[in-house]
Amino acid sequence: MPLRTPRRIGRIGTLRTATAGALLALAATLVAPVPLAAHAADPGDYCAGQCADILPPGENGNATLADILANKALGTRPAHTSDQLGPYADLANGYQNLTDATITSFFNDSSFGVPPSQVASVSSPRSDVTITRDKKTGVPHIKGTTRQGTEFGAGYAAAQDRLWLMDLFRHVGRGELSSFAGGAAANRGLEQEFWRQAPYTEADLQSQIDQLANSGGARGQQALADAQAYIDGINAYISASKSGRYFPGEYVLTGHVDAITNAGTIDPFKLTDLIALASVVGALFGTGGGGEVQSALSLLAAQQQYGVTEGTKVWESFRERDDPEATATVHDGTSFPYAGKPAGAQGEALPDAGSVVAEPLVYDATGGATQTTTASPGVLPGNLFSTKKGMSNALVVSGAHTASGHPVAVFGPQTGYFAPQLLMLQELQGPGISARGASFAGLGMYVELGRGQDYAWSATSASQDVTDTYAVELCQDATHYVFHGNCVAMEKLERTNSWKPTLADSTAAGSYRMQIWRTAYGPVEYRATVGGKAVAYTQLRSSYRHEADSILGFQELNDPGFVHDAASFQRATQDINYTFNWFYADSRHTAYYNSGTNPVRADGVDASFPVWAQAAYDWRGWDPVTNTASYTPPSQHPQSVDQDYYVSWNNKQAAGYTSAGFGNGAVHRADLLDDRVKALVHTGGVTRSALVKAMDDAALTDLRGEDVLPELLQVINSAPVTDPQEATAVQQLTAWSGAGAKRHETSPGSHTYANADAVRVMDAWWPLLVQGEFQPGLGGGLYTALTADLTVDESPSAGHGPTGSHAGSAFQYGWWSYVDKDIRQVLGRPVGGPLARTYCGGGQASACRDVLLNTLKQAAAVPATSVYPGDDGCGAGDQWCADSIVQRPLGGVTDDRISWQNRPTYQQVVEFPSHR
Incomplete structure (x- = not known):
């Protein structure tokens, strides 16, 4: 498969042509030869x-x-850079x-x-x-x-x-x-x-x-x-x-x-x-x-x-x-029991509503x-x-x-x-x-x-x-806390960084200071109140x-x-x-x-929750000086x-x-x-x-298309689909599902997906589907909180997902299991570990079907330029490019983007x- 020529130079930055030419001439003299000798037999x-x-x-x-x-001017690369x-x-x-x-x-x-x-x-x-x-x-x-x-x-x-x-x-x-x-x-x-x-x-x-x-x-x-x-x-x-x-x-x-x-x-x-x-x-x-x-x-x-x-x-x-x-x-x-839900929780330190504030890090910028x-x-x-x-x-x-x-x-x-x-x-x-x-x-x-x-x-x-989160109770002021019955000072850690513009980075000269307060229970991440008491939430791994x-x-x-x-x-x-x-x-x-x-x-x-920083709730055998503890034995x-x-x-x-x-x-x-x-x-x-x-x-398979789409189509096809736009979208998705729900080129180097319209519809539909299915029953506040725990989607092109754009890895984080369980509950199928409630259409099959079709129709109307809005390397609407894997530059030489593979x-x- 031919590789695409990169559309931009790497993150080391842009050099002016005259400067680049002068340095190129000089640098051509700076390459040392590699010595050659006899090869010794290996074991x-x-x-x-x-x-x-x-x-x-x-x-x-x-x-x-x-x-x-030379890479910037001519596109050449050193040997074995991209082979x-x-x-x-x-x-x-x-x-x-x-x-x-x-x-x-x-x-x-x-x-x-x-x-x-x-x-x-x-x-x-x-x-x-x-x-x-x-x-x-x-x-x-x-x-x-x-x-x-x-x-x-x-x-x-x-x-x-x-x-x-x-x-x-x-x-x-x-x-x-x-x-x-x-x-x-x-x-x-x-x-x-x-x-x-x-x-x-x-x-x-x-x-x-x-x-x-x-x-x-x-x-x-x-x-x-x-x-x-x-x-x-x-x-x-x-x-x-x-x-x-x-x-x-x-x-x-x-x-x-x-x-x-x-x-x-x-x-x-x-x-x-x-x-x-x-x-x-x-x-x-x-x-x-x-x-x-x-x-x-x-x-x-x-x-x-x-x-x-x-x-x-x-x-x-x-x-x-x-x-x-x-x-x-x-x-x-x-079975290997570990970190399960206790029969009766002890020492929980849940924050008071509205009291959590993230600990600042940057000062004196x-x-x-x-x-x-x-x-x-x-x-x-x-x-x-x-x-x-x-x-x-x-x-x-x-x-x-x-x-x-x-x-x-x-x-x-x-x-x-x-x-x-x-x-x-x-x-x-x-x-x-x-x-x-x-x-x-x-x-x-x-x-x-x-x-x-x-x-x-x-x-x-x-x-x-x-890794556990501890609520350390504050005493005296915001930089002292109660440790095993005594009021002790937090340790203040600071790092001051300053810089000047370089050939690689034209950012103006500047500086700033990072500051972290550290306790025996780890660095402070948040401040809050618990039952009216001022606490710092720390994290210890x-x-x-x-x-x-x-x-x-x-x-x-x-x-x-x-x-x-x-x-x-x-x-x-x-x-x-x-x-x-x-x-x-x-x-x-x-x-x-x-x-x-x-x-x-x-x-x-x-x-799963913050616990009070008290000896009774410490890790067993924990030594705060060395951060060692009793650990589960290998057999567990x-x-x-x-x-x-x-x-x-x-x-x-x-x-x-x-x-x-x-x-x-x-x-x-x-x-x-x-x-x-x-x-x-x-x-x-x-x-x-x-x-x-x-x-x-x-x-090369879209997880949603293989494991969830067939159930969604079963609900939709429980009655004839009469709306022309809806019917077209259903036909496209059905054909894609039957072909294996792949995100795959029509031919090597075509940069065009087979079933491209179905892939586009699914990419547009999934976020609308999840919101339409769950938000009415959960309410806006809870839906927002749960989506902060687990993002809704992580398709290859989802730049908003937890791995970012062009990352290759996809479909690890998303609401596919929730949708699957909920739709099976609507269909009346057995569900192990079901959701506590049925959400799609309030649990009514006909209402759920309406939700699916309404959100599908919305998705089908979204143009490719909006589903794939483009970035500094891809034009708007370029589906293949939106999915493509980029070798993100960590130095001065760039490499080509390739087709998506989740491997x-x-x-x-x-x-x-x-x-x-």
Whole structure:
């Protein structure tokens, strides 16, 4: 499929033609050659060519100033910048005819090592390590004769591929992005959003290192040694690239280095930088829970609408804590109770009506800081933290149901689409380390998602509830609170950022100060009154000040001496405190484990609502000095070995395991996977290509169209549709449903959808339908409060949705389950875990039909230019472009947009035929 030429340059900004020309001429002299040497043989590989992976847009994420200017002026890109984007995009049109033999047309062969004929370069940044890069993708294959050398090489290769991005994120992790990269509104928004979640001081970062050294045992000591060697490799590349003038050109564009004199610095990395980086990754992908204040507000709205008893029932039915109809990853009947509704709630601290006020963050803004337009671009997306991430997905089938008798897996994380990617590919081979796969840039001392010698593993975001909101009672004044009977002062944390205009960012010079009040129960988020008492609502997560702890589990996953079967894999993932669903496959077994430090809550505490900050309601065994507590034992975490199949798309883990937020009900995007994989398993003889087909067929399907539209049409077609406009819309939707409800091009590169009118009608209809169906019965106040808990829609083109425009991930958050249950109640069908009331048409079938037809007629009349209003990259009415995935620029080089596919960013296809 041809790729579309980008319509705009990246977020590094526009350079005047004369300046660009002069710098281009200068920068052409600043590119260093890559040394070439002999290729060394790599260790044995038990995958026998049956492992593959893909990570768009490409491995190379660094560009010199010459590269950046050439990209802007000529559209050229450095080698391996976008060579994985085309194969990734082409699967949407090629999956129907996929065979095992053609998988590597759409994925990379992820065998260990590089065949001699495919060696592009071999370099040795020091004598005990070589970095071999292959011709096809440029992925670094790092082999060390010593462990230190292996890690040094990993750091050197990481800096070669992602130095600028790593530097950005270590500054994000300190709340200092605007001072480093310019005061654009997006830069400020990003650092504010992150620092609110993890306002760490340098002492906080160092304390995590100290904790690992003091309590991590031999593996902790090894992890710190590995990390230091990794940093040494990064710094060696910084020194070499700076003196050789082939460092990333963004340092020139942001004013850190002078293009002519080479004056300026690229600060070396240190251990605390890795903690800052880890805290960013943890905040993006490895947390769960929170939102208790908003839950309390919607409960109060429900009680105001219906009274306390009935309102609570209504709220609980929308909360769907443990919905019996929800698709669960563990479906063998095993239950893992956690964070459920207590029989009698204790310690609840619900706010007084109208008293909640968000805690301010920004103070003393001057100059450019007063220009707060969200259109102002930054070096990173300003909504990186505020938008939700669809971290997915996994399809794993046991050997009992495959053609070969060996397990088959297609899995990977959906970390968003960026240029360069947040992840990078690498292979690590050295003493105690043997793995290939993806690692977050700057944290690549180990492979975090990938394969070992005879096993592979991956993760999806679990987001179980490990974050609680506490109401700390104020005393003396607004900055003192009651802690275990004593009036103590809050800790004031401040960060002042200032900046000047740069070539990359013309925002006027300015500065501002961020301020957060921190308590033993975490940072203050809101102020309110509870029963007339002044309180501060704080948020505390179990991984707060413990981002470094997970390094032990990743070290074990990379160690072939540790992981050798399903049980040892589960033991390794137990040492990861981020909230992830982990999946495993080797030649004999499959396995699943849900990781995270799940706090043991006091009896009667309801994890869905704020609780009083009193000793009686603290986490059991909680130590406020170290933020450690008693955690649920591994046996109580959802887990399984050799279930017939596993699917995960951020859905419910198991029966009894309460979802942290709203939306895990009868219809979930995981159903798109579950239905397809269940059918494959029932037939038997599953192959790698069959499982890839199932994944990508789901990736192109509109969840509303497959799982809800047939029920809506049944209500509508209960009587003849006589209105011509309504009849046309019904015919279009019926045809689309019969064709599989796909959002798919008519032909490769056409940029036109099949059933385009039906897709447009559905996109326009869904928000109108939900509002027309529910708002009359709920009332405006409660409807608004519930839509704050769970957005109504998240179609690919829904820029108002929680993942934003052009994000790829779609249909995770929405009211599909509510509509499904409500319509089935109208139809008189059985409903497990029904809504407390029937809303469509007040529960009357004929009135409900009128609601559906009236809203459908409104939707059909909405022109495409209004459904798809256009943005800086798409014209109004361009349906394909509105859905399209954009590799959001994180540096000076841009990449092409591609057709929508709802699939992992990094993805593996694996089938091991043998084992050690």
